[in-house]
Structure formats: structure tokens, C-alpha cells
Amino acid sequence: MPKVSADYKAKRRQEVIESALLCFAEKGFESSTMDDIVERSGTSKGLVYNYFKSKEELYTSLMEERSSKMFFTFREKFQQLHTATEKLKEIFSYYQEALKKEGYQDYLKVHFEWIIYASRNVKLKQKMVDRFEKEVCAFVEEIINEGIANGEFNPNLATGSVAAIFWAKVDGISLAYALTGNQDQYRDSLIESEKMLMKYLTTQLNK
Amino acid sequence: MPKVSADYKAKRRQEVIESALLCFAEKGFESSTMDDIVERSGTSKGLVYNYFKSKEELYTSLMEERSSKMFFTFREKFQQLHTATEKLKEIFSYYQEALKKEGYQDYLKVHFEWIIYASRNVKLKQKMVDRFEKEVCAFVEEIINEGIANGEFNPNLATGSVAAIFWAKVDGISLAYALTGNQDQYRDSLIESEKMLMKYLTTQLNK
Amino acid sequence: MPKVSADYKAKRRQEVIESALLCFAEKGFESSTMDDIVERSGTSKGLVYNYFKSKEELYTSLMEERSSKMFFTFREKFQQLHTATEKLKEIFSYYQEALKKEGYQDYLKVHFEWIIYASRNVKLKQKMVDRFEKEVCAFVEEIINEGIANGEFNPNLATGSVAAIFWAKVDGISLAYALTGNQDQYRDSLIESEKMLMKYLTTQLNK
Amino acid sequence: MPKVSADYKAKRRQEVIESALLCFAEKGFESSTMDDIVERSGTSKGLVYNYFKSKEELYTSLMEERSSKMFFTFREKFQQLHTATEKLKEIFSYYQEALKKEGYQDYLKVHFEWIIYASRNVKLKQKMVDRFEKEVCAFVEEIINEGIANGEFNPNLATGSVAAIFWAKVDGISLAYALTGNQDQYRDSLIESEKMLMKYLTTQLNK
DNA sequence: CATGAATGAGATTTCATTCAT
DNA sequence: TATGAATGAAATCTCATTCAT
Structure with missing residues (x-):
């Protein structure tokens, strides 16, 4: 045709x-x-x-x-949200909702397989690392900075590390789910993880 | 003969x-x-x-x-350690030390590739899930329970979830390192993560 | 319409x-x-x-x-030439001039590739052989006969063989040029070849 | 095994x-x-x-x-031959004999196809050109020089060109045979060609 | 036990040709 | 007529596995 x-x-x-x-x-x-x-x-x-x-x-x-789309979606949703707390909640909730998608477990496998695959290819790796640093982590770091500016969060945070840990947790929880398919554990871990994070963000660290 | x-x-x-x-x-x-x-x-x-x-x-x-060996090693080392806090520290320190091993980044890739590979094979998956639940998570849960019994930790913890999150973080941090090779971030994330966990374990949760 | x-x-x-x-x-x-x-x-x-x-x-x-055109061109030019010697000279000069055409070396490759290609196909081969005998060789043979009739050339020549050899030389020289791209050698070979041929045509062979 | x-x-x-x-x-x-x-x-x-x-x-x-073998064979045979004339005769006779080999016509097609193929590949072409100049042409040039030294041939010959023409003729005749399969023509052309060459080599060129 | 030559199913990729628009 | 998307047969090459020595 x-x-x-x-x-x-x-x-x-x-x-x-x-x-x-x-x-x-x-x-x-x-x-x-x-x-x-x-x-x-x-x-x-x-x-x-x-x-x-x-x-x-x-x-x-x-x-x-696929990965370009995700952040686009987030940024769109965030138009209507005005506190950092809400935004972080939104991300957690996104991952909770993901469970309802058909084939989500399998999709996660593809996602992780891709990370490993890309990490073995110089060019792809470079792209992924750039994206991870300049887009993925920066995205969360921005929210945290916003929260600090708003007075929502402890101003003494190592925002870069916290952002990295944020995604590490999400990935870790997702990886466990990719393997086990245990939905309850996935949900609980996300909830617990959210609490743990919030506690950390809002508490004054005594150095 | x-x-x-x-x-x-x-x-x-x-x-x-x-x-x-x-x-x-x-x-x-x-x-x-x-x-x-x-x-x-x-x-x-x-x-x-x-x-x-x-x-x-x-x-x-x-x-x-390879994976059988790891827990064997931990259990051996733990003979000489008597508080839950020390044991958890030991695990974190193990992951800090791992960085010094030749080819650790590549090894991590193999590790994650294997998880995905196994997750696609009914039999292997079953084994991996069993091991994850009965050995890997249980191992940490045990330590936490010990810590509660000792009065080191908050007795109201959802120990199962905490154990799952514990490993999720370690895996998530390792996965990021497998991709980026950023040693500083790996180290910082582990440290920050340890602090975050300890804070969580030792604080009285209100509700 | x-x-x-x-x-x-x-x-x-x-x-x-x-x-x-x-x-x-x-x-x-x-x-x-x-x-x-x-x-x-x-x-x-x-x-x-x-x-x-x-x-x-x-x-x-x-x-x-393409090959139909060539002989047409020759026959046209020959209208104005009246001795066999001039005609043969004209052919040699045509091949000398060819060198100036853009892409002549590449064209020669196509030419030889085509001969081999056609030789492997019963029908094409028949056509080519016919053309070679009845057009290509005959064309030169005619000129030589004319030269004999004119008294320019030795009357005892095996005209068929000489015509075949004539083209064999041209092809052989062209093939070498197709490979090497050595223009000097191509030119010299044509000149030398012309002399050699003329000597042969004009000398009384003692048997 | x-x-x-x-x-x-x-x-x-x-x-x-x-x-x-x-x-x-x-x-x-x-x-x-x-x-x-x-x-x-x-x-x-x-x-x-x-x-x-x-x-x-x-x-x-x-x-x-295959092509390495041919010259090896010639050089071996030449041990026993002591005049340039005999050596050239030997080469012509080799090509006459070739006709008796099973599948010689087809082999010639392969040979010419290869020349064209190689001429389109930078590296192969270089090799072929080198071989052609330093081995193939030089081989005949050497014989001619020997003939001049022996007093067999005219000392004023452009030996390089003659050698090139020698092979051009052999190739041209072989190419015609590859196409037509006309054994008589091949044989006659070789014979006539030999005569023509010998005449040229032994005659005093005036000018 | 160790070797590595042999196998061939099966993977990726190409490209002449068709045909709906 | 002109277009170029679609087709799929057929090509090259790979590689896990076998087994005679």
C-alpha cells in the first residue's frame, strides 16, 4: 500500500x-x-x-x-500537584497502580534485562547513565529540593543520595516482584518504603 | 575405581x-x-x-x-557477633567491601541477569523464590527479631516487610552500580541506606 | 492511445x-x-x-x-576511410580515445562480467557467440580482406585467425587495464600491438 | 574425528x-x-x-x-630448458595442453570472474596488481631479456610492453574460448599468436 | 578421561518482485 | 503511470551438542 x-x-x-x-x-x-x-x-x-x-x-x-514516555506522563500529572509530599505520593501510587496492568510482571523482566543488556554496550550504557543521572534522579531530587524550599522536608538532606536511594528502593522492590510475582509483598514493601522515606525526609537528623 | x-x-x-x-x-x-x-x-x-x-x-x-556460599559465609562471621545491630552493620560492610573485588561490577550483571533468566523458568523460579523467602529474607528477619528480643529495635515492626525492603535496597543500589559503575554513589547509598534503616528500626513509630 | x-x-x-x-x-x-x-x-x-x-x-x-551501438559507430566512421590500414588504425585509435571517457575502467569491468555471465546462459551465450563470429570478427576480417585486395597486406594470411587474434589482443589489453588501471601500460600495449599486427599483416610470411 | x-x-x-x-x-x-x-x-x-x-x-x-601453483609449475619445468625460445614455446604449449583438462572452459570463467571480482575490492586488487606486475609480467620479461642476452632476440625491444602484450594475448584468447568453447579457434589463435610474437621478437625493427 | 572435528537445526538478514492505491 | 509498502523465499552464518579416536 x-x-x-x-x-x-x-x-x-x-x-x-x-x-x-x-x-x-x-x-x-x-x-x-x-x-x-x-x-x-x-x-x-x-x-x-x-x-x-x-x-x-x-x-x-x-x-x-517506552522510557521517554514515563517521565512525560509524570510531569504532566505533576502540573496539578503543588507539594513535594503529594508528588512523591503520586510516584508511589503510580507503582501501586502498575500492578493492575496486564503483564506488568513480565514487563518488569524486560525492563531489568534491558538495563543489563545496555550496561554491556558502551554507547547504550552512556545513554542510560546520562538518563539515569540527568533525568531519573534529577527528577526526584528536584521534588525533594522543592520540599525543602517549602519547609516540608529537613533542609540538611543529601538530596542526591536520597534520590538515588529512592530509585534503588523502587527498583529493588520491582525486581523482587519480577521474580516472585508476590503482589502483597510488592504492595507492602512500597507502603513501608514510603513511610520509611517520609520519616527520613521529615525528621531532623542529629547529624 | x-x-x-x-x-x-x-x-x-x-x-x-x-x-x-x-x-x-x-x-x-x-x-x-x-x-x-x-x-x-x-x-x-x-x-x-x-x-x-x-x-x-x-x-x-x-x-x-555461588549463592549457597554467601550465606554460609555470613553465618560463619556471625558466630562472633552478638547484637542485631552489629550483624546488620556486618552485612552493609560486606557490600561495601565487595567493591574492592576485581570484576565486581561485572559479577553483579551476571547476578541480575540470572534472576531474570531464572524467573522465566518454572522450576528455577520456584527454587529462587523459595530461597529468597526461606533463606534470604528469613535471614534478615531473624536478625531483626533478635534485635527486638534484645530491646535494640522497636517491637512493633512488620519484620517480614522490613526484611524484604532491606534486600530491595541492597539490590536496587547494586543494580544502579551494575549500570553506572559509580562507586561513590554506591558507597554513599549504602551508608545513607543504613542510616535510614537504623533510624526506622530504632524509632518508636507512632501508629 | x-x-x-x-x-x-x-x-x-x-x-x-x-x-x-x-x-x-x-x-x-x-x-x-x-x-x-x-x-x-x-x-x-x-x-x-x-x-x-x-x-x-x-x-x-x-x-x-550498448554493444549494438559500437559497430554502428564504426561503420559510420568508415564511410570516409578508404584503406584497410586506415580502418585498423581507426579502431586502435578508438580504444586509445576510450581512456578519456569518464568511468571507462569501470565500464570495462561491466563488459567482462557480462561476457562471463552470458557465457553461463545457454540462450545469451548463443547470441554472444553469433555476434562475436558474425559481427565482431567478421568486421575485422572484412577489413583485412579489403587490405589484401588493395595489395596493402600479405595475401597468404589466415584472415579468420588474424581477426580473432586482433580482438583477443584488444580484450586482453582491456582486461589488464580493467584490473590495474594502468593507463600508460594500456596505451603502450595498444601501440606496440598495432605495430606488431601491422608488421605481421604486411610481411611476406615464409610459409 | x-x-x-x-x-x-x-x-x-x-x-x-x-x-x-x-x-x-x-x-x-x-x-x-x-x-x-x-x-x-x-x-x-x-x-x-x-x-x-x-x-x-x-x-x-x-x-x-591456485594461482600460486601455476608459476611454481612453470619454474620447475624451466629447469631443463635453456633457451628463451624454448621457454616461450613451453608456455604456449602449456596453454595448448590445458584444453585437454576436464572442465577447462568452466575454469577459465572462474578465472576471469575472479579478476573482475578482485578488481572491485581494494585489498584484493592491490595483491592482484602486484602479482601481475612482479610475478606474471616479470616472469616473461625475464625470459625475453635472457633471449636478448643469448642473441636469440632483437635487443631493441620494449621488454616490459612485450611481456604485457604476451599475457594480454593469452588472456584474450582464453576469454574468447571461455565464451565460445571453440577449441579450434583457441588452438589456431595460440599458434598464430606464437608465430606473430616470434616474428616480432626476432626481427630487427627499423626505427 | 580428554580431545576437537563434525553436525545441522535454526537464527538473522537480504532483496527481487508484486500490487493496492 | 507511478509509487513504495509488503512479501517471503532463500541466503549466510552460528553454535550447542555429539562422538570417534
Whole structure:
């Protein structure tokens, strides 16, 4: 179907991406074959290779596009929230809600597999590290700074470290869930973790 | 009657296992070939297949043997420690020390890759979940209970959740290090995390 | 009634043919893709397939059309030449001049590749052999016969063999140039070759 | 069959090389598939890839090994020949004899295809040009110089050009044979060519 | 026991060709 | 007519595993 709208192409591309995600979720990146992806997307090998020049590029595009979206979503939601406490709560609540998404456990596996995969590739690693520092951590650090400015939080915090720990906890809890599939533990850990964090943020540290 | 001593066999087996670990660390499990492992171990294909009936079995044996060792080591060290606080400190200090090991970052990648890999295999997953609950979490829960019994810690703690969070943090911090290789952040996060945990364990929660 | 003029169609067809020649010159027939040709001609796949029903037909048409032209050109020029010696000189001079054409070395590669390609295809081979015997060799043989009739050349010549050798030399010299790109050698060889031939044609062979 | 003699390996390698040559002779390099070669050699894909790391490397090795042999053979035969005239005669006679070899016409196609193929690859081309200049042409030039020293040939010859023309003729004649398969013409052309050359070498050039 | 040559299923990728628009 | 998205057969190459020596 030649001379086709950009929209049409974007849609087909998205179909492929989604099929690929399902495959990677099920079997992992290396064990998913292009044939699996082709079959799942109901298209053809040629089509997939028209949109992505290799299996690796498909993987890379898929993962990078997904992560760009998340922070976009957060920033949007945050328009209506005005205290740092609310914002942090919002993030925790996002992760609580995630549980309801179909296939969330499998998606987490893809996420972690990707981190390890990227960490072994000089270029991807650089991108991921940059993103982690300048986007992911900075995002939370900003909120904490806002909280300090607002008087919500203890002004003596090592905000960088706290942000890093914040994500470390979320990742750690998610990783446990990716493995065990234990929803109660995931929920409880998030709740407990939130409390622990809030306590830390709001208490005066006596050095 | 064996032609060679059991010792000799164990040694060769260990050589293979160690070479495999180095390969997996470098390239990941799927991308490491038996030829890579054979070359690194200076042996032969046949030999490797004498000790392990498949690449997967080699992986499984390698990873399971390694994790058994860790808790054994902890329990040994704990003989001489008598307060829960000291024991927890010991664990944190173990992770601080790990940084000094050659190739620790790569090893962490293998560790996380393995978790994801195992989580996709019914049998392995079952083992891992069991181990996680009955050994890994229980290990920390025990210490916390000891601390409560000793009066070191707040008696109203949800010990199970705290134990889960404890490991979630360690894993989350390690995962960040596996990706970034940022040693300072790893160290700081562990320290901050320890403080955060201790504060939580020792403070009376109101409600 | 055609919607576009025959002229227009011929022009577009020629554009495709020329682009194809450039591609084949650069990469060879098998390694040039239809996409390469399409891109170079600034048209589209469909258009190319409207003019040529397959890549092979495009190749065949291209090569056959080109070789038809050459002899036509020679015969035209020969209108004004009246001795066999002049005519042979003219041919040698044509090959000397060829060197000045842009991309001549690459074109020669296409030429030789085509000979080998055609030689492997029963039908094409038949055509080529016919052409070689009835057109190419005969063309030179005719000139030599003319020279004998004129008294320019030795009447005892094996004219068929001499014609074959004539082309063998031209091809051999061209092949060397196709490989080496050594213009001096090409020029010198042609000159020397011309002398050698003339000597042979004009000398009384003692048996 | 592990731990096998170098001889055994060389033999297997040779089997593959010969099968490949037959395939290339039949269909050409690009159109011959590894499956064709595997089938003809009665082995397996893995085996072929154990000996040659790619189809191209197989081609390259095959062609380079063959051409090394030829000059070796000539130099050996020349031990017993003491005049330049005899040596040149020997070369012509070699090409006359070649006709008797099974599949010689097809082999010639492979030879010419290879020249064109190599000429499109910077590295191969360099090698071929070097070989052509320093081995192939030099070989004949040496003989001619010997003939001049012996008083067999005219001392005023442009030996370099003559050598180049010598091979140009042989190649040109062979190319015609590769295409037409006309054995009589091939033989006659060689004979005539030899005469023409000898006349040129032994005559005093006036000017 | 150790070796490593051999196997071949199966992976990724290419590209000539078709055909709906 | 012209377009170029879609197709899928077929190519190259990899690599876990086997087994004769």
C-alpha cells in the first residue's frame, strides 16, 4: 500500500513494537526470534526489517521509546500537584497502580534485562547513565529540593543520595516482584518504603 | 575405581565454572559460547560436557553454587557477633567491601541477569523464590527479631516487610552500580541506606 | 492511445538504463540491488518494473543495446576511410580515445562480467557467440580482406585467425587495464600491438 | 574425528576447495550457495565454516592458492630448458595442453570472474596488481631479456610492453574460448599468436 | 578421561518482485 | 503511470551438542 500516510506507518510500526514487547516479555530478548515477532504481529519478516534495520535496533527503539514516555506522563500529572509530599505520593501510587496492568510482571523482566543488556554496550550504557543521572534522579531530587524550599522536608538532606536511594528502593522492590510475582509483598514493601522515606525526609537528623 | 582423584576432578570442574563466570560477566549468558568458555578454561569441549550436560546446566550450577556460599559465609562471621545491630552493620560492610573485588561490577550483571533468566523458568523460579523467602529474607528477619528480643529495635515492626525492603535496597543500589559503575554513589547509598534503616528500626513509630 | 509520448517513455527508460550501468560498474551485477538502481535513477520500483520485467532483463537489455551501438559507430566512421590500414588504425585509435571517457575502467569491468555471465546462459551465450563470429570478427576480417585486395597486406594470411587474434589482443589489453588501471601500460600495449599486427599483416610470411 | 593429523585436515580442506571450484565454475561465485558447496563436498555447513570463515574467504583462498601453483609449475619445468625460445614455446604449449583438462572452459570463467571480482575490492586488487606486475609480467620479461642476452632476440625491444602484450594475448584468447568453447579457434589463435610474437621478437625493427 | 572435528537445526538478514492505491 | 509498502523465499552464518579416536 504505497504512498501511505505517516500515521499509517506510525501505526504499523507501533504494532511491531508491541508484538516485540510481548515476545521479549515472554522469552527475553535473545531467546525471542524475529519469526516469533513476525508471527505475533501478523506481518512479515520484510515488513519488520523495513521498519527496523536489525533485531537489536528494534529492541533499542522499543526500550528507549517506552522510557521517554514515563517521565512525560509524570510531569504532566505533576502540573496539578503543588507539594513535594503529594508528588512523591503520586510516584508511589503510580507503582501501586502498575500492578493492575496486564503483564506488568513480565514487563518488569524486560525492563531489568534491558538495563543489563545496555550496561554491556558502551554507547547504550552512556545513554542510560546520562538518563539515569540527568533525568531519573534529577527528577526526584528536584521534588525533594522543592520540599525543602517549602519547609516540608529537613533542609540538611543529601538530596542526591536520597534520590538515588529512592530509585534503588523502587527498583529493588520491582525486581523482587519480577521474580516472585508476590503482589502483597510488592504492595507492602512500597507502603513501608514510603513511610520509611517520609520519616527520613521529615525528621531532623542529629547529624 | 576412579583413575583420577576426586580432588582433581573438583579442581577441573572449578576451573570450568570460573571461566564460565568470566565469560558470562563479559558478554552475558546467551552471548557467551561454549567455545568462549572452553578457550578461557584452556580445556576442551568434551571436558566441559563431561562435567555439565549442557550450557544451561553449567549456568545453573554456577549460579546456585555461588549463592549457597554467601550465606554460609555470613553465618560463619556471625558466630562472633552478638547484637542485631552489629550483624546488620556486618552485612552493609560486606557490600561495601565487595567493591574492592576485581570484576565486581561485572559479577553483579551476571547476578541480575540470572534472576531474570531464572524467573522465566518454572522450576528455577520456584527454587529462587523459595530461597529468597526461606533463606534470604528469613535471614534478615531473624536478625531483626533478635534485635527486638534484645530491646535494640522497636517491637512493633512488620519484620517480614522490613526484611524484604532491606534486600530491595541492597539490590536496587547494586543494580544502579551494575549500570553506572559509580562507586561513590554506591558507597554513599549504602551508608545513607543504613542510616535510614537504623533510624526506622530504632524509632518508636507512632501508629 | 498513449497518455505520454513515446519520447518521454524512451527517455525514462534510458535514465533507468544509465543508472543501472553506473550501479553495475560500481558493484557488479549481482551485488547491485534494484533499490540501488531505483535510488540512482530517482524513480521507483514500480517504474523500473514497468520498463523491465526483471533485474536480469534490465541487465540483458542494457548490455545488448550498448554493444549494438559500437559497430554502428564504426561503420559510420568508415564511410570516409578508404584503406584497410586506415580502418585498423581507426579502431586502435578508438580504444586509445576510450581512456578519456569518464568511468571507462569501470565500464570495462561491466563488459567482462557480462561476457562471463552470458557465457553461463545457454540462450545469451548463443547470441554472444553469433555476434562475436558474425559481427565482431567478421568486421575485422572484412577489413583485412579489403587490405589484401588493395595489395596493402600479405595475401597468404589466415584472415579468420588474424581477426580473432586482433580482438583477443584488444580484450586482453582491456582486461589488464580493467584490473590495474594502468593507463600508460594500456596505451603502450595498444601501440606496440598495432605495430606488431601491422608488421605481421604486411610481411611476406615464409610459409 | 578429533586430534587428527595435519594431513587429514589438509585433505578435507582440499575437498571443500575443489567442490567450491566446481560450483563456481558451474554457476559463478555469487550464484553458488554454501548449500551447493556443502552438498557437492558431501560434508556439512559447519565443516565448511570450520575451514573457511566465510564464503568470500573460501573464494579468496581457492583462487590465490591456485594461482600460486601455476608459476611454481612453470619454474620447475624451466629447469631443463635453456633457451628463451624454448621457454616461450613451453608456455604456449602449456596453454595448448590445458584444453585437454576436464572442465577447462568452466575454469577459465572462474578465472576471469575472479579478476573482475578482485578488481572491485581494494585489498584484493592491490595483491592482484602486484602479482601481475612482479610475478606474471616479470616472469616473461625475464625470459625475453635472457633471449636478448643469448642473441636469440632483437635487443631493441620494449621488454616490459612485450611481456604485457604476451599475457594480454593469452588472456584474450582464453576469454574468447571461455565464451565460445571453440577449441579450434583457441588452438589456431595460440599458434598464430606464437608465430606473430616470434616474428616480432626476432626481427630487427627499423626505427 | 580428554580431545576437537563434525553436525545441522535454526537464527538473522537480504532483496527481487508484486500490487493496492 | 507511478509509487513504495509488503512479501517471503532463500541466503549466510552460528553454535550447542555429539562422538570417534
